[in-house]
Amino acid sequence: MSLLETAQMAIQNIFSSKMRSFLTMLGIIIGIASVMVIIGLGNGMEVYMTEQFQAIGANTLEVSIMGRGSSRNADEEDLYRIVADHPEDLSLISPTVSVRSTAKVGTETLLFTSTTGVGEDYFTIKQYTIAQGRGLQYIDMDKRLHVCVVGQYIADEYYNGDAVGQSIRVGGTKYEIVGVMSQEGDTLEEGGTDDVIFLPYTTAARLTGTEVTNYTITVVDESRATECRELVEDELTEIFGSDSAFTVISMTEILNMMTEMLNVMITILAAIAAISLVVGGIGIMNIMLVSVTERTREIGIRKALGAKERSIMAQFVVEAAVTSAIGGAIGIAAGYAFSSLASSLIVTLLDTNMSVTPTASSIALAFGISAAIGILFGYLPAKKAAQLNPIDALRYE
Amino acid sequence: MSALIEFQKVCKYYQMGDTVVKAADHISFQIQKGEFVAIVGKSGSGKSTCMNIIGCLDVPTSGTYLLGGNDVGSLSKNDLAEIRNKMLGFIFQQYNLLPKLTVLENVEVPLMYAGVPKPERRQRALDALEVVGLASKLKNMPNQLSGGQQQRVSIARALAGNPAVILADEPTGALDSRTSREVLGMLQNLHSQGHTVVLITHDNSIAVTAQRIIRLEDGQVVYDGDAHAPEAVVSHNDPWLERGSAS
Ligand SMILES: Nc1ncnc2c1ncn2[C@@H]1O[C@H](COP(=O)(O)OP(=O)(O)OP(=O)(O)O)[C@@H](O)[C@H]1O
Ligand SMILES: [Mg+2]
Numbered sequence: 001m002s003l004l005e006t007a008q009m010a011i012q013n014i015f016s017s018k019m020r021s022f023l024t025m026l027g028i029i030i031g032i033a034s035v036m037v038i039i040g041l042g043n044g045m046e047v048y049m050t051e052q053f054q055a056i057g058a059n060t061l062e063v064s065i066m067g068r069g070s071s072r073n074a075d076e077e078d079l080y081r082i083v084a085d086h087p088e089d090l091s092l093i094s095p096t097v098s099v100r101s102t103a104k105v106g107t108e109t110l111l112f113t114s115t116t117g118v119g120e121d122y123f124t125i126k127q128y129t130i131a132q133g134r135g136l137q138y139i140d141m142d143k144r145l146h147v148c149v150v151g152q153y154i155a156d157e158y159y160n161g162d163a164v165g166q167s168i169r170v171g172g173t174k175y176e177i178v179g180v181m182s183q184e185g186d187t188l189e190e191g192g193t194d195d196v197i198f199l200p201y202t203t204a205a206r207l208t209g210t211e212v213t214n215y216t217i218t219v220v221d222e223s224r225a226t227e228c229r230e231l232v233e234d235e236l237t238e239i240f241g242s243d244s245a246f247t248v249i250s251m252t253e254i255l256n257m258m259t260e261m262l263n264v265m266i267t268i269l270a271a272i273a274a275i276s277l278v279v280g281g282i283g284i285m286n287i288m289l290v291s292v293t294e295r296t297r298e299i300g301i302r303k304a305l306g307a308k309e310r311s312i313m314a315q316f317v318v319e320a321a322v323t324s325a326i327g328g329a330i331g332i333a334a335g336y337a338f339s340s341l342a343s344s345l346i347v348t349l350l351d352t353n354m355s356v357t358p359t360a361s362s363i364a365l366a367f368g369i370s371a372a373i374g375i376l377f378g379y380l381p382a383k384k385a386a387q388l389n390p391i392d393a394l395r396y397e
Numbered sequence: 398m399s400a401l402i403e404f405q406k407v408c409k410y411y412q413m414g415d416t417v418v419k420a421a422d423h424i425s426f427q428i429q430k431g432e433f434v435a436i437v438g439k440s441g442s443g444k445s446t447c448m449n450i451i452g453c454l455d456v457p458t459s460g461t462y463l464l465g466g467n468d469v470g471s472l473s474k475n476d477l478a479e480i481r482n483k484m485l486g487f488i489f490q491q492y493n494l495l496p497k498l499t500v501l502e503n504v505e506v507p508l509m510y511a512g513v514p515k516p517e518r519r520q521r522a523l524d525a526l527e528v529v530g531l532a533s534k535l536k537n538m539p540n541q542l543s544g545g546q547q548q549r550v551s552i553a554r555a556l557a558g559n560p561a562v563i564l565a566d567e568p569t570g571a572l573d574s575r576t577s578r579e580v581l582g583m584l585q586n587l588h589s590q591g592h593t594v595v596l597i598t599h600d601n602s603i604a605v606t607a608q609r610i611i612r613l614e615d616g617q618v619v620y621d622g623d624a625h626a627p628e629a630v631v632s633h634n635d636p637w638l639e640r641g642s643a644s
Contacts, residue, residue, distance in 0.1 A: 005509070016497060301493045304454060305554070306482020306510040308475050391454045394493070 003318070006311075010319040014326065024287045025327030027280025028373065032331025032366045033338055034273040040339045040358035042266030044346075046259055048354040053255045055184075055193075057126055059222045061090075061229055062249045063215040063236075074239045074246070076201075079215050082235045089228045091220050094119035095212045097204040101171025103197055105158040112191030113154065115170055117204020123149075123181075125218050133164035133179035140200040147203075149179040153194035170197065171207055186353075225252035274369075280327070281373035288320050288381035299385050300393025313386040320378020321371050328370025332363055399466045400427035401561060401593055402451060407460035409446050409616075420446040421457065422616035428595065430561070433588040435596045435604035435624065438613035444597045447613070448566045451595060452485055453477045465561065482510050486555030490567035492547040494539040500526065500550050501535040507558045525553040529583065545576035552583055563587060566597045581606045601630045 014021045050058070067073050076095055083093040097117030103110040122128075123135045131152065140147050148168065155163035155177075163177045175197075185193040205212050219228040229250040237243045292299070299312060339356040346354050409421035420443045428434050438444050449455035450462055453469055462469045464480065472480070486507075487493075494503050504522040513521065526532050529549040539547055548568060555563050565584060569577035585606060588594045596607055604610050610629045612620035620629060 013497070297493075298495055301495060302506070302510075303478065304452070304481060304487050304493070305507040306478055306558075308478040308510070311510060391449050394454065394489075 003314070006314050006318045007322060009315065010322040013319060014323055020287070021323060021326075024284055024323055025280075025330065027276060027283040028324050028327030028370050029280075029331040029334060031273060031275075031277035031280050032328050032370055033334040034276065035270050036332065036335030036358045036362060036366055037338045037342060037356065038266060038269045038273055039362045040335070040356040041342065042262060042270075043359055044343070044354045044356045045262055045266075047357070048352065049258060049262070050255065053251060056251070057216070057218070058251050058255055059218050059225075060125065060251050061217040061219060061225075061232055062251065063217060063232060063246065064249075065213045065215075065236075065246045067213075067245055073211075074236060076212055078239060079217075082232060083217060085235075086231060089220055089224065089231055090217055092121040092125050092218045094122035094125055094216050095201040096122070096214045096216055097201050097208060097210070097212055098214075099170065099199065099204050099208055101207065104169040105154075108158065110154070110158075110195070113195050113197060114191075115197040115199065115204075117199045117201035117207075119201055122198065122216070125216055128184065129182045130179045131182040133177070135179050136198060136200055141202045144202045144206060145200060146173060146175045147178045147200065148175040149181060149198045150177055151181050151194035151196040152183040153188045153190070153192065154197070155180040156188060168197065170199070173207065175199065219250075219252070222252050225250040225256075229253065277369060277373060281324070281377040284320055284324055284374060285377035285380060288316060288378055289384070291319075292316065292381045292385040295385075296388060296393050296396040299388050300390055300396065303388070303390035304394060309386040312388075313382045316382030316385050317375055317378045320382070321374035324374030324378075325367065325371045328367045331370065332366060335363075335366070399463070401430045401432075401465060402428040402595075403461075403463040404447075404450075405461040405463070407447075407450060407457045407462055409443075409450065409455070410458045419616045421450070423460070424613075424616070424618055426611055426618060426621055428593065430593055431588075431591055432609060433585070433594045433596070433607045434609045434611060435598060435607035436611045436613060437598055437601065437604040440599060442613040443616040444599070444613055445566060446616070448564055448595070448597050451562070452487060452564050453480050478510075482507055482558065484561045486558060486560040486563045488548070488551050488555050488563065488565035488568045490570040492539070492544070492551045492571075494547055494550055494554075496539055498539075499535065500531065500537050500539065500542070503539065503550055504554045504557050507554060511558060521557050522553070525557040526550070528556060529553045543576075545572055545579060548572060548576075548580055549583070552580070556587070562593045562595060564595050564597075567599070568596070569598070569600075569603060577603070605630070 063079065065074055079095070080093060083090045095118065099115040099117060101115065103113050103115055118136065120136050120138050120141060123130065130149070136147070136149060139145070148170070150163055150168065155161055159166055163180050166177050167174050168177060169175070181194070181196075183194055188194050199207070201212060217232065219225055229248050232248050233243060236246045236248070240246065302312060335358060339358055343355040346352065346356070404424050404426050406423045406425055407421055408419070408423055411418040411420060424447065436444050436447055446455070450457055453464070456470060464484065469477070469480070495506065498506070501519070501522055504525055505518050508518040508521060523532065523535070526535065529552050531546060531549055531553065534542060534546065539550065542550065563584070568584070569580055572580060581603065584594050584596060594607075596604070598604050605624050607624050609622065610620065610624045611618060612629070622629060
């Protein structure tokens with residue numbers, strides 16, 4: 001008797017008592033669906049997080065100098081030299097100076113606009129492109145020119161999209177707008193990524209009256225982020241004679257750490273959900289044991305007609321496996337339904353376009369696990385059925 | 398040539414508390430190929446016990462059972478299953494059809510376990526149902542048939558595998574007298590076509606359908622011979638008989 005025929009027989013049997021079969025499968029259905037939603041949620045979160053990091057530059061080192069009040073300090077030249085000395089590891093650098101003074105266009109105050117002083121490579125580092133006019137250049141830094149680049153939001157909102165050549169006031173000083181950035185955010189909104197003003201960092205430092213303390217450096221190879229961070233730390237330690245006067249943060253390392261934490265969390269959640277798979281398996285075992293008892297006479301008849309132990313065994317194991325595989329398939333469908341439901345809920349409630357996306361491999365795994373559970377928990381009842389003595393089984397009422 | 402079925406001092410004992418029930422007590426006989434034998438006896442005389450042993454559903458406590466010259470006692474469970482499948486066809490009092498399968502599928506079951514490919518299996522099942530006159534009920538479920546029809550399905554099922562021996566345990570026990578005659582006629586037909594038939598019954602009037610009678614009493618053979626001899630139909634320990642002979 002072929003496996004295919006055994007499976008056909010099993011399916012026939014399962015469909016002959018639909019309600020009971022469905023209830024038997026329920027544990028597996030719930031287990032598979034919840035594992036899928038959780039893994040999908042984890043995937044969605046990871047993708048979302050990586051995207052967010054990519055937006056602020058995942059391949060960067062953020063350097064912050066606190067100083068020690070000692071005579072020796074690290075200035076822009078030191079930092080530029082560190083980058084220039086290690087072309088194989090470090091590529092670009094830009095100081096960043098955040099300006100707290102509010103900006104004004106005519107008499108209107110731009111309350112939520114963020115103003116930052118940056119170097120000429122900042123736009124390349126951030127992968128920002130210039131839509132109109134030009135970006136900031138070395139000459140602007142060198143001469144401390146009163147020029148700036150504004151985001152698309154400002155250009156659209158205050159200059160009807162024609163901002164180049166116009167002026168804007170920051171902290172009472174007038175700046176000429178020399179360029180407009182292309183739109184960066186999904187939507188143009190107040191206080192968003194497009195509501196920004198960039199000044200030459202030298203100009204900004206004079207405006208705020210502080211020294212430059214923050215730098216963004218890009219690394220050549222993201223997979224060597226840790227080595228690059230240590231390299232910059234070593235250089236700065238040499239300058240300060242101490243490693244407590246500065247911090248260097250690698251965005252790649254932070255992203256990796258967060259991804260790892262997320263994965264641990266998702267694994268734990270999935271494991272908890274997987275417990276219901278085990279419960280589902282026990283449910284199948286329970287029903288199969290009842291079914292073996294109910295069908296004792298059938299087993300006796302089959303044995304009298306020449307069924308071998310392994311045929312009876314196969315019949316019950318396959319029935320359990322098919323039951324739980326069907327449960328798995330329904331679970332996968334339910335998992336999909338709940339995932340898309342969760343995705344649309346997240347979009348409407350949280351206003352982020354994070355999607356719950358179950359991966360193909362997680363689905364294949366879920367299906368495999370459910371069939372395996374059927375075989376595992378079907379084994380014991382099947383063994384019991386196969387070992388029934390034909391004469392006792394035939395006499396059973 | 399050796400006998401098809403040979404019992405050599407076959408015993409089957411059951412321990413019930415501290416008494417031993419001797420369901421079969423040193424039973425010896427031979428059945429040749431092509432014979433039609435009835436095993437008769439009162440209730441509890443050990444008929445079903447014999448039938449279960451002949452049918453390889455049960456093994457004797459002691460003694461030897463040779464089927465086609467092979468000692469069944471030395472075979473594994475798997476071999477026994479194979480023998481039941483290939484050499485034996487069962488007809489039970491309770492029909493014992495599988496309720497979730499159609500008539501045709503029921504007849505196919507032994508062929509399926511024999512590994513007969515599907516088209517051939519179907520054809521042989523159809524042929525067997527033709528023989529018992531049920532070719533029009535192929536798609537019916539067992540519970541849609543009368544008792545007599547169900548018993549004919551089980552005859553077809555026993556026949557389909559073309560076994561060496563057809564074993565019938567009280568095949569007419571649940572049928573009225575007219576249907577009983579029909580079923581017995583069918584067994585006689587099978588016999589005349591060369592099949593070996595072993596019929597088990599407590600009813601003398603049914604036993605005489607066979608050529609030969611083996612009478613059991615308390616697990617022992619008390620008569621073995623021609624079905625039409627006058628001693629064949631009387632019980633040896635019958636108190637009425639004893640009183641009759643005493644007077
Ligand atoms: N599994 C068993 N356990 C204990 N005793 C048994 C068992 N099977 C049969 N017996 C006993 O063995 C004896 C013979 O039983 P058997 O079933 O062979 O009788 P029978 O001739 O078929 O009777 P009937 O015509 O009522 O079917 C009986 O006394 C019965 O009680
Ligand atoms: Mg009996």
